[in-house]
Amino acid sequence: MTQLKLLGLCGSLRKGSYNRKLMREAAAAFGEAAFSEADLNLPLYNGDDEDAHGIPAAVQTLFDQIAEADAVIVASPEYNKGPSGVLKNALDWVSRVKGNPWKGKPVAIMSAASGRAGGERAQVILRSFLTPFRPRLLLGPEIAVAGTEKEFDGNGQLAGELYRKNLGILMRDLRAELVDWEHG
Numbered sequence: 001m002t003q004l005k006l007l008g009l010c011g012s013l014r015k016g017s018y019n020r021k022l023m024r025e026a027a028a029a030f031g032e033a034a035f036s037e038a039d040l041n042l043p044l045y046n047g048d049d050e051d052a053h054g055i056p057a058a059v060q061t062l063f064d065q066i067a068e069a070d071a072v073i074v075a076s077p078e079y080n081k082g083p084s085g086v087l088k089n090a091l092d093w094v095s096r097v098k099g100n101p102w103k104g105k106p107v108a109i110m111s112a113a114s115g116r117a118g119g120e121r122a123q124v125i126l127r128s129f130l131t132p133f134r135p136r137l138l139l140g141p142e143i144a145v146a147g148t149e150k151e152f153d154g155n156g157q158l159a160g161e162l163y164r165k166n167l168g169i170l171m172r173d174l175r176a177e178l179v180d181w182e183h184g
Contacts, residue, residue, distance in 0.1 A: 004033040004178065007069035011076035011087035011122075013041055018112040018148040019119075021156040022167075023075035026110060026143075029164075029171040030073075038065050040090045050096060059093040066094065067101035071108070071174050072135070078113045078122035083129065091129055102133035106177035108170050110143035112151075118144030138173055141166040 008023040020037075027035040042058050043049070055063075066072060076083045094101065109126055111119025123144060127137060145151050145163055153159045158167065 004070045004175075005068055006030055006033040006035045007065050007072045008035065008037045009040060009072060009074045009087065009090065010037065011040070011074070011084035013086055016156075017077065018114075018145070018152060019075040019077050019110075021152055022110055022112045022143070022145060022158070023073055024156070025158050025164075026073045026075070026108065026167055026171055029168045030071075030175060031171070033070075036065065038062050038090075040086050042090055042093055045089055045092045045096070055097055056093075060097065062090060063094050063097040063099075063101055066105070067099070069105065070178055071106040072102075073174075074107060074109050074126065074130075076109070076111050076119060076122045076126050078111060078115070078117070078119035081121045083122045083126045087126070088129060091133075095133070100133060102130065102135040105135045106138065106174055107135040108138045108174045110145075110167070110170070112145035112148045114148050116146050118146030118148075120144040136177060138170060138177065141169055143167055143170055 006027055010020045010023050012019045076087050109123050111123050113119040143166055151160050158164050
């Protein structure tokens with residue numbers, strides 16, 4: 001069997017964001033796979049620019065990465081009770097490319113936020129954003145890391161046993177989706 005391809009989308013552009021750390025922790029928990037992080041630093045979607053210049057190369061790259069991935073991890077911060085504009089913009093751009101790289105793709109969603117809900121509201125909205133693309137969204141266990149400053153250690157790793165345990169279960173289930181899909 002060829003090596004699995006796992007793609008991570010982080011809704012924060014900050015290199016040291018807690019969501020990026022969480023996404024990397026998830027990739028490690030997923031186990032053996034070729035993991036890559038998508039670059040969501042895309043121009044804002046503008047239909048006039050699309051008409052004049054077509055699909056930007058960075059958007060086509062993102063589309064191709066999603067299409068080639070066996071599974072996708074999406075880590076979203078919560079900004080003003082919803083997912084980041086960066087993530088929404090990326091989804092809007094991908095929808096403009098011919099085809100649907102998300103269809104049937106196993107996707108795990110997670111979030112990390114400094115507040116006590118851990119980005120839970122952002123996840124609910126993000127699921128509705130992804131639904132039209134028809135991926136195979138895993139429903140749980142939900143990973144919403146609250147109080148991020150206390151939940152990650154100095155090495156950027158999850159410190160809490162419960163979060164690590166549930167993240168391991170979610171990644172095990174994401175891997176199982178690939179096996180079930182192949183043999184289903």
